[in-house]
Amino acid sequence: MHRIALTAFLAALTMPISAMAVSPYGQQMTATWKASDRCAAAARKAFPDYTPEGNAKRDAQLKQCLSSQNLPPRSGLDTPDPKP
Numbered sequence: 001m002h003r004i005a006l007t008a009f010l011a012a013l014t015m016p017i018s019a020m021a022v023s024p025y026g027q028q029m030t031a032t033w034k035a036s037d038r039c040a041a042a043a044r045k046a047f048p049d050y051t052p053e054g055n056a057k058r059d060a061q062l063k064q065c066l067s068s069q070n071l072p073p074r075s076g077l078d079t080p081d082p083k084p
Contacts, residue, residue, distance in 0.1 A: 032071060039065035040074070 039062055047058040066073055 036071050
């Protein structure tokens with residue numbers, strides 16, 4: 001009985017996610033995330049060191065790549081996390 005309930009619960013959790021991935025909006029959103037991830041990977045590959053200069057150059061390259069592909073910006077490396 002517990003297995004059936006667990007299986008039904010997991011199926012209910014994954015249905016909205018799988019339905020979103022099939023919709024045109026979900027496909028566009030996934031493509032946007034993948035393109036953004038490719039920009040981040042290229043910036044990390046170009047500037048692999050984590051010095052202040054490397055961080056600034058990597059962040060600048062990431063911003064340039066995102067803007068050239070008309071992708072939404074990511075938060076920068078130098079912006080602090082919001083404090084409650």
